[in-house]
Amino acid sequence: MAFAFAHARQPATPQPATPQPAALSDALPVPPAPEPSTSAAWLLMDYTTGQILAGENIDMRREPASITKVMTSYVIAAEMAAGKIKADDPVMMTENAWRQGGAGTDGSYSGFPVNQTAPLVQMEKGMVVQSGNDAAIALAEHVAGSEQAFAALMNAYAKRIGMRNSHFVNPHGLPAEGHYSTARDLALLGRALIRDFPEAYAYNKIKEFTVGPITQPNRNVLLWRDPSVDGIKTGHTSSAGYCLMASAKRGDQRLISVILGGSSEKQRASDSQALLNWGFRFHETHKLYDAGKQIAALKVWKGEGEQVALGVAQPLLVSLPRGRYQQLKPTMDVPKALVAPIAKGQEIGTVKVSLDGKVIAQRPLVALEAVEEGGFFARLWDEFWMWWESE
Template identity: 75%
Template sequence: MRLRSLLFVALATAGLAFAQTPVPAPAAKPAALSDNLPIPDAPAPATSKAWLVMDYATGEVLAGENVDAAVDPASITKVMTSYVIAAEMAAGKVKPTDQVMMSENAWRSGGAGTDGSYSGFEVNQAAPLVEMEKGMVVQSGNDAAIALAEHVAGSEAAFAQLMNAYAKKIGMTRSHFVNPHGLTAEGHVTTARDLAILGRALIRDFPEAYSYNKIKELTVGPITQPNRNLLLWRDPSVDGIKTGHTSAAGYCLMASAKRGEQRLVTVVMGNTSENQRAVDSQALLNWGFRFYESHKLYEAGKPLAQPKVWKGEANQVAVGVSVPLLVSTPRGKYDRLKASMDLPKSLEAPIAKGQKLGMVKVALDGKIVASAPLVALQAVEEGGFFKRLWHSLLMWWQSV
C-alpha cells in the first residue's frame, strides 16, 4: 500500500487525473547500510548442465546459466504429463474416478522388471485415475505414466501430441516430448527455462494436481515408496515439485517453495547425485528469498486514471490494467520504484471496453522493471450530433 501511494504521487505530478486522491508520501527513512550494495552472485551449482531461479509471481528469471540450452528432462517430464491430465480433466474429457488399467505394455515398459522407477500397481488391474496419478507423481512410476497416457489419449504417441500442444500453449518454446515418463529418447528435449514455465503453470492453473507433489510417501499394495525430493524433509517451505534421473540426464530437480506471500521456482539439471541436486536447489532458494521480493503493484480492473474523452456520451474513461501488474525487485528497494503512464493527449469516442489506450511503466533506478498495457475499463459510445460538433470546435480551437 505504501508503494501504491508513492506511485500515485509520482503519476499525479505528471499531470494525470486519478480516480482517487493520492496519499501524501511519507517522510523518507534513513538508508540502511546495505541499500546500495550489489546483490551477490547466485550460488551456481558447480556441476550442473543448466540451472535457474525464477520468481513465481512475475516469471522473471532472477539468475541462471544455460537456461535455454537443450537438456534431457528425465522424469521431470511427468510434470508435463500431470499438466495434460489436469487440463483434460478440467475440459471434462476424463474424471478422477476413471478406472485406469495397468496394461501389459505399461507394466513391461515401466514396471518393476525395468531399471526405472515404478508405481507398484498390478498388471491388468485398474485403479482410480487420481491414485494412478499419485503413483506417477510421488513414486515417479514410469508404468503409471504410460497407463495414464494410454487412458487419456489411447497411446503414448497420441498423448505426446497432447503434451506438445499444451507445452506450446503455456509458452514452452524450446521443448519437444515423445513420451510421458522421461526415459531417454531421441528428440525428447526441453530447457531449464521451459521447465520453470511448466512448473509455474501447474502451480497456477491446477493447484490440486500440484499438491500431489508434496506427498512424502505412497503405499501401493504391499509396497511403500518415498518421494525422491529430499527438500520435502529438509525445508518446510518446499511443497514440490519433481526429481529426475537417467544416465544421460544426470540428477535433476525442479523445486518450489513459498515463504510468506513469495514463491520461487528453481531448476537444476545434470547434477552429480541425489543429495547434491537437493543441496544446490536449497542454496538457490535461500539466495532468492534473501535478496529478492515480489509485489503486486496494481489490481486488474481497478481505475488508475480517468483521462478526458472527446465526442463521447461520457466525458471521461477509466483506464487500468487487464491483469495484475507484478514486479520482482531486490529486497529493500521496493520504495524506490517510480511509475509513469503513457496516454494519448487526446482520446475520441467511440472507445471499446478493453481497448488498449496506453502503457504504464515502472522503473527502478532508471531501468524499466515492469510494464503493462492500459485498457479502457468500460465502453464510451459516441455522443449526440451536437455534442460531437461542439467538441470538434473545441478541439480545433485548442489546436490553433
C-alpha cells in the first residue's frame, strides 16, 4: 500500500513505499500530445485505469468501419464463454455471406469457399486477421441466425460494456444508416476485449493468415514496426476514412489509441505510433491501494467494537505524468458520526486522489468488517457522549 492516512477525516501526504529521486527531465511540464493533423477524432487511453490521457472529439459519432469487427469478436467470445457456441463449430460460408462480403465485393474478404464449412475459430481468424467481411457475416449468421439478430446482440453487449454512444446494424462495418460509434466507446471496447477475453484478443497480433491458396497479411502495420504492439484493428471506407485502434504493452503499462477519419493508411499508423510513444514516455500508472486492505479506521458509536476498518473493494490505480507521484493528495469524505450496526462491504464514504487541485481518481470506501450493535448500556453511554460532543 503506497498511501496512508494520518487521520480518518484529514487529508494526508502521499508516502511512497520506496521513494525514488525523480529524473531531472521529469521536473519539466509534459509536452502536448502529438495531435493527429487530419483525423476527425482520436484519443489515447491508459488500459489499467481507463483514464483518457489525451484526445479530441472523443464523443463525436463516426463510422467505425472494420473496427466494428472488434465488437463482433467480443460477442463471439462472450457467447462462447456462455457455452452457446464452441470453437470447433462448423460455420457455413453461406451464399449470402459470400455475395455480400466475398471476393466479388469492394471490401476485404477471407476467401473461405461458398457453401462449405470451416471451424468457428478459423473463420474468426479470417475475420480478425484478414478483416474478412464474408467471415463476419458467416459468423453472425451462425451465432444468431441473421445479421439483424446478431446486431441486436452487439448492441446489448455494447451497453453492458458502457458504450453509451454507439449503435451497430451489421457485423463488418460497411457503411449503413444508423451504424456509428465514437473514439471513447471504441477504446472502451478494446479495453473490454483485452480484459475479458485475452485468448480472443490474441488473434489480433497474428501477422498473416492463410485460407486455401490465399495468404493475406494483417493490415495493422504497427505489428511489424513496434514489438510492443499486439493489436487491435484497422478500418477503412471512403466515408469513414482511415481508422486504427491500436494497443501496446511496455513493461506493466498498456495503452490504447484510437484514430478515426484519417487521411491515409500511412498517416493512421504514424499518428498512432506517435501517440503511443508519447503516452509511454510521459505517463506512468501506480497502484495506490489494494482491494480489501485497511487504509484507515473510523470511530463507531453504539457498536460492539469501537472502530471499523475502511478500504476499497477494487484496487485504486491512477495514471499521471511521470515524476508527479509524490505530489498526489489523497483525501476522504466520511460521515461525522458512524453508528452501528455496520455490514461488511457497506459503503461508508469516498477516497479521492487529486493532482494540482483536480480529482483524478476516486473510489467508494467500504467497511472491511461487520460491527454489530452494542448492548443496551453501551448504546446508552455512547448516546450521552454523542450528545456531549455535539454541544
